Every structure is written in C-alpha cells, then in structure tokens.
Amino acid sequence: xxxxxxxxxxxxxxxxxxxxxVLAVLSRLRTAQYGYSLRQALAEEGxxxxxxxxxxxxxxxxxxxxxxxxxxxxEGPPRRYYKLNAKGARLYDELTTNWRGLVKTMDRLLD
Amino acid sequence: MQAQELIESYVDDVARRxxxxxxxxxxxxxxxxxxxxxxxxxxEAGCQPDExxxxxxVHRFGRPDDVVSSYRERGFNLIEPGDAPLFVKLATICVxxxxxxxxxxxxxxxxxxxxxxxxxxxxxxxWPGALVLWFAAAAWVRRVSPVDPDTRRRPWTHWIFWxxxxxxxxPTLVRRPGAREVKLQIALAALATGFFAAPxxxxxxxxxxxxxxxxxxxxxxxxxxxxxxxxxxxxALFVAIxxxxxxxxxxxxLRFGLWAALVGLLYWSAFSWTIFAAPAVDxxxxxxxxxxxxxxxxxxxxxxxxxxxxxxxxxxxx
Numbered sequence: 027x028x029x030x031x032x033x034x035x036x037x038x039x040x041x042x043x044x045x046x047x048v049l050a051v052l053s054r055l056r057t058a059q060y061g062y063s064l065r066q067a068l069a070e071e072g073x074x075x076x077x078x079x080x081x082x083x084x085x086x087x088x089x090x091x092x093x094x095x096x097x098x099x100x101e102g103p104p105r106r107y108y109k110l111n112a113k114g115a116r117l118y119d120e121l122t123t124n125w126r127g128l129v130k131t132m133d134r135l136l137d
Numbered sequence: 138m139q140a141q142e143l144i145e146s147y148v149d150d151v152a153r154r155x156x157x158x159x160x161x162x163x164x165x166x167x168x169x170x171x172x173x174x175x176x177x178x179x180x181e182a183g184c185q186p187d188e189x190x191x192x193x194x195v196h197r198f199g200r201p202d203d204v205v206s207s208y209r210e211r212g213f214n215l216i217e218p219g220d221a222p223l224f225v226k227l228a229t230i231c232v233x234x235x236x237x238x239x240x241x242x243x244x245x246x247x248x249x250x251x252x253x254x255x256x257x258x259x260x261x262x263x264w265p266g267a268l269v270l271w272f273a274a275a276a277w278v279r280r281v282s283p284v285d286p287d288t289r290r291r292p293w294t295h296w297i298f299w300x301x302x303x304x305x306x307x308p309t310l311v312r313r314p315g316a317r318e319v320k321l322q323i324a325l326a327a328l329a330t331g332f333f334a335a336p337x338x339x340x341x342x343x344x345x346x347x348x349x350x351x352x353x354x355x356x357x358x359x360x361x362x363x364x365x366x367x368x369x370x371x372x373a374l375f376v377a378i379x380x381x382x383x384x385x386x387x388x389x390x391l392r393f394g395l396w397a398a399l400v401g402l403l404y405w406s407a408f409s410w411t412i413f414a415a416p417a418v419d420x421x422x423x424x425x426x427x428x429x430x431x432x433x434x435x436x437x438x439x440x441x442x443x444x445x446x447x448x449x450x451x452x453x454x455x
Contacts, residue, residue: 060170062170077174078204097165103169103172104165105169106162
C-alpha cells in the first residue's frame with residue numbers, strides 16, 4: 027500500500043514539474059544559452075531536467091516560433107545557442123503573470 | 138573504443154533514425170551536448186573521459202528509438218481515449234459473435250478448421266479494422282471541429298446545451314444553432330434519404346451504368362417504402378425540434394420510437410432480405426450495415442438505461 031502511495035506521489039510530482047517546465051526553460055533563455063549550459067543553469071536553481079526531455083523541448087519551442095537559435099564556434103565544438111525571440115518574450119511575460127497569480131491562489135489554498 | 142568514438146557511434150545511430158531534414162542539425166547538436174556532458178562528468182571524477190562514463194551517459198540519455206520519438210512531432214489519437222473502451226467492447230463482441238456463430242460447424246463436422254479459419258475465422262478480424270475506420274472518422278471530426286470556447290459547441294452540431302424536459306421555459310434562453318447550419322443539415326439529411334430511396338438513379342447522374350446499384354425487386358416492393366417513411370418522419374421531427382427546442386416527453390418518445398423502428402427494420406432487411414440485386418454489392422453493403430446497426434443497438438441500449446436511471450438519496454444510517 028505504501029509503495030502504491032509513493033508511486034502515486036511520484037507521478038503527481040512529475041506532473042507538477044512537467045507543468046512548469048516550459049516556463050522554467052523560457053526564464054533562463056532571456057539570455058542566450060546552449061543546451062548543456064541551460065541544463066546546468068536550471069539544475070543550479072534546483073530544477074534538474076533530464077537531457078532527453080530538455081533538448082527535444084528546445085527544438086519544439088523553436089518550431090513553435092518562440093525561440094531564435096544560431097550556431098556559434100567559441101571554445102570546443104560548434105554549439106547551438108537558443109534565446110527568446112519577441113514572440114517568446116511576450117509569451118514568457120504572459121506566463122509569468124499567470125504563474126504569479128496561480129502561486130498566490132495556491133498559497134491561499136494551502137495556508 | 139574511445140569515449141568520444143562511442144559518443145559518435147551513438148549520435149550516428151540516433152541521426153540515422155531522424156527525418157532527413159533535421160538529421161544533420163540534431164546530430165551535430167547532440168554530439169556537442171553529449172561531448173559537454175562527458176567532459177563535465179570527467180571533470181567531476183577528476184580523470185580523463187573513459188568508456189564507462191560514455192556508456193553511462195548514453196544509457197541515461199536513452200535508446201536511440203526513444204530519443205528519436207521524443208524529437209518527433211506529437212501525433213494524434215486514431216481512436217480517442219474516451220472511445221477506446223467502447224472500441225474494445227465492440228471489437229470483442231463482433232469477433233466473438235462471428236466465431237461463436239460459425240465455429241460450431243467445425244465441431245459438427247460440416248466444415249474443417251482450416252476452411253473455417255480462412256473464411257469466417259480470420260475474416261472476423263475485419264471487424265476491428267472496420268471499427269478502427271469508424272472511430273478514426275469520429276476522432277477526425279472532433280479534431281477538425283473543436284468545441285468553440287465561446288458558444289461551447291462544435292461547429293455544425295445541432296444540439297447546443299442540455300435542455301430541460303419541460304415546456305415551461307423560454308426557448309429564447311438558449312443560443313440557437315445558426316440558421317445556415319440547420320438548413321445545411323436538413324438538406325444533407327434530405328439528400329441522404331433521397332439517395333437511399335433511389336441509389337441507382339442518383340449514381341446514373343455520375344457514372345455511365347449504375348445498374349449494379351439497383352435494389353432487389355422484393356426489397357424495393359415491400360421494405361423500401363416503410364424505411365423511407367421512417368426516415369422522412371425522423372427528418373420531419375428534426376425540423377420540428379429545431380423550430381422549437383423545448384423537450385417534451387411525447388416528442389422524446391416519438392423520436393426514440395422512430396429510431397428504434399428504423400433500426401429494427403434495417404435489421405430485418407439485413408438478415409432476412411436481399412437488399413441489392415447484385416450479390417457483389419449486397420454483401421459488402423450488409424457488412425457495413427451490420428456495423429451501423431451494432432453501433433445503433435448499443436446507443437439504443439444506452440438510451441434505455443439512461444432513461445431508467447434516477448438519482449436517489451443515499452440510504453441514511455441510524
């Protein structure tokens with residue numbers, strides 16, 4: 027029974043995290059980042075993301091017209107840098123406002 | 138194998154499975170990303186990257202097939218998740234029924250198992266295929282006509298909201314379907330009824346010889362008129378309900394009665410009569426009619442069960 031509860035809790039927590047993943051990624055892309063640096067930046071802030079989830083997500087966000095990307099050769103191999111474009115920045119602002127409202131509501135509910 | 142070679146080999150394996158237009162781009166990016174991670178893992182361990190680290194890394198990243206599927210565009214549901222239980226139920230009933238009706242011949246010795254399997258036995262598996270088409274069409278209609286967030290209804294649908302079973306309310310309270318949509322639905326229903334009345338005549342307008350679409354003489358003489366009569370009656374009721382959407386118990390009963398009578402008559406037609414004179418048309422038409430009838434039968438059963446369901450107060454405990 028305990029195992030079932032634990033697995034349910036894990037599943038629900040994964041769903042919660044999945045819901046905020048896009049906003050978390052957009053928040054770090056206000057400055058240009060390549061995949062690995064982005065993953066590091068998120069992990070440092072307490073939001074570790076699986077590689078297999080993050081990289082396809084970046085491409086999807088780019089296909090949706092929210093990110094701009096370019097290849098840069100600095101130190102090491104060529105790397106693709108991603109950054110919010112104008113549409114992405116607008117969406118980021120909108121989602122941030124919604125998120126803050128949601129946090130307030132949830133705080134009231136949880137207190 | 139060197140660690141970097143192992144990463145290269147993995148990236149090549151992933152890239153081979155990707156669509157051509159993104160293959161190089163994603164492959165290059167993946168190579169850089171995995172290379173960065175390998176270096177970071179080595180720096181953390183305080184040594185040079187080795188095979189073990191590379192293997193751990195790519196294992197954590199996933200099997201090439203899984204990696205590729207996460208890069209692919211999200212697909213769609215061929216059968217809506219909500220329809221899946223009904224699909225399984227229908228497919229099981231159809232296959233089970235066909236086997237149950239035909240397999241006894243093998244045990245009775247009038248047919249061999251191999252003869253049964255290549256005809257009725259394996260043929261029963263056509264049911265799931267036909268049902269997939271049916272449900273896929275329903276899913277497609279829902280996908281291309283999503284619920285409008287303002288009107289809370291799908292485009293081209295007649296039924297707008299739940300309506301009270303009473304005459305004592307104003308029909309103006311509900312948003313009515315657009316006149317253009319209703320006219321189109323009525324026109325399509327009338328056209329379908331006309332087509333059913335004389336398919337050969339309609340098809341003659343488009344093909345040189347549509348004699349294959351002629352009804353069997355007896356069917357045309359005895360059953361066609363009652364069937365068309367029921368269809369016209371249902372259409373007339375539809376027009377009347379559209380004009381005044383207030384639900385009334387007699388109207389609901391009449392609607393159900395006409396529907397059940399039509400389904401019953403179609404059952405009789407399908408299983409006791411030759412519908413089309415040409416056997417090559419009659420058999421496939423009856424197969425499709427069977428699916429239609431099965432779905433309608435289940436809907437009728439559901440309607441009857443709903444009609445009997447009442448919300449009851451919970452039993453109080455002393």
